[in-house]
Amino acid sequence: QVQLVESGGGLVQAGGSLRLSCAASGRTLSSMNIGWFRQAPGNEREFVAAVTWSGGTYYADSVKGRFTVSRDNAKNTVYLQMNSLKPEDTAVYSCAAGGSVHYYSIGSTYTFWGQGTQVTVSS
Numbered sequence: 001q002v003q004l005v006e007s008g009g010g011l012v013q014a015g016g017s018l019r020l021s022c023a024a025s026g027r028t029l030s031s032m033n034i035g036w037f038r039q040a041p042g043n044e045r046e047f048v049a050a051v052t053w054s055g056g057t058y059y060a061d062s063v064k065g066r067f068t069v070s071r072d073n074a075k076n077t078v079y080l081q082m083n084s085l086k087p088e089d090t091a092v093y094s095c096a097a098g099g100s101v102h103y104y105s106i107g108s109t110y111t112f113w114g115q116g117t118q119v120t121v122s123s
Contacts, residue, residue, distance in 0.1 A: 002027045002097050002112040009093060009117030012085055016121070020080040022095030022114060030073040033099040036080050037107050038091035038119075047105035048093070049080060058104050063089075085121045092116040 008020040022034065035050040049069040050058045057069050068081040078095060098111030
């Protein structure tokens with residue numbers, strides 16, 4: 001079993017930055033693919049970013065150039081640095097572990113999920 005805990009969400013003005021953390025226990029993340037997903041009220045869950053076990057990174061077009069996903073294996077933690085935030089980035093952000101290198105953007109392929117953290121961007 002893997003337990004994932006997200007933190008770092010909050011309220012920020014448009015143009016601001018936040019860094020989300022996804023801390024894991026129960027298993028090392030370095031051997032797993034990690035995805036970030038978000039869900040806004042009334043919307044379906046959508047892929048945001050992923051980092052594979054081999055270090056490859058992938059981003060949704062909507063966040064490319066603004067968000068950066070990284071991992072600190074020593075801390076067993078994955079980060080999502082979010083810059084130039086927009087009101088449309090407002091959502092609950094969740095990290096997930098497992099998945100597939102080839103299907104990193106598909107949430108149903110991930111096995112373990114965190115509880116999520118709220119990000120609100122005001123205009």
